[in-house]
Amino acid sequence: MMLLVTSRLPSPWGTYSISAFGLEGDRFPHIVLHRGIEGALESGAPVDVRIHSECMTGDVFASQRCDCGEQLHHALDHFKRHGGMLIYLRQEGRGIGLVEKLRAYNLQDGGLNTYEANAAMGHGEDDRQYTDAVDILAHYKVKSVRLLTNNPLKGKALKSAGVDVVERIPVIGTETAENADYLKAKKDITGHLF
Numbered sequence: 588m589m590l591l592v593t594s595r596l597p598s599p600w601g602t603y604s605i606s607a608f609g610l611e612g613d614r615f616p617h618i619v620l621h622r623g624i625e626g627a628l629e630s631g632a633p634v635d636v637r638i639h640s641e642c643m644t645g646d647v648f649a650s651q652r653c654d655c656g657e658q659l660h661h662a663l664d665h666f667k668r669h670g671g672m673l674i675y676l677r678q679e680g681r682g683i684g685l686v687e688k689l690r691a692y693n694l695q696d697g698g699l700n701t702y703e704a705n706a707a708m709g710h711g712e713d714d715r716q717y718t719d720a721v722d723i724l725a726h727y728k729v730k731s732v733r734l735l736t737n738n739p740l741k742g743k744a745l746k747s748a749g750v751d752v753v754e755r756i757p758v759i760g761t762e763t764a765e766n767a768d769y770l771k772a773k774k775d776i777t778g779h780l781f
């Protein structure tokens with residue numbers, strides 16, 4: 588994996604440097620947005636980081652089956668005010684891809700929770716990997732982070748890869764009738780903190 592291109596991205600949440608990481612010719616590279624982190628990079632101070640796995644239905648279409656879109660926008664709003672880095676990993680549907688995720692939605696409408704549905708289709712409960720995120724942090728020489736997440740496993744994955752996670756910043760989402768079961772399953776099974 589390598590840095591393929593860097594450009595400028597003005598957004599409602601401020602102007603970002605946007606970079607794509609992957610292999611040359613990659614159509615679905617990982618994306619990094621960052622703003623206001625130059626001082627921290629120079630001094631070695633912790634950088635506010637959100638590692639977000641792609642969820643097209645949530646991120647783009649504001650699906651109420653999950654809280655991904657809301658978490659993404661919460662993080663960008665945080666970066667608008669405090670600066671920071673978004674690492675957007677192309678591992679849709681906890682790594683099973685969009686088609687399988689939509690099939691899992693049908694199983695969920697039949698009564699299974701998000702993890703049971705993935706397992707019923709022969710996938711792991713959570714196939715997401717964070718090694719590419721660790722490589723991206725290393726590219727920017729970020730050794731210390733304040734992690735925007737509700738998922739304690741993400742912090743553990745980074746710590747075990749040698750990244751210093753000095754603080755966890757909760758990402759508050761809204762519970763809706765549609766996502767209540769999903770949020771409960773995340774809390775019960777992986778110990779998500781809300």
Ligand SMILES: [Zn+2]
Binds near residue numbers: 644
């Ligand atoms: Zn989602």
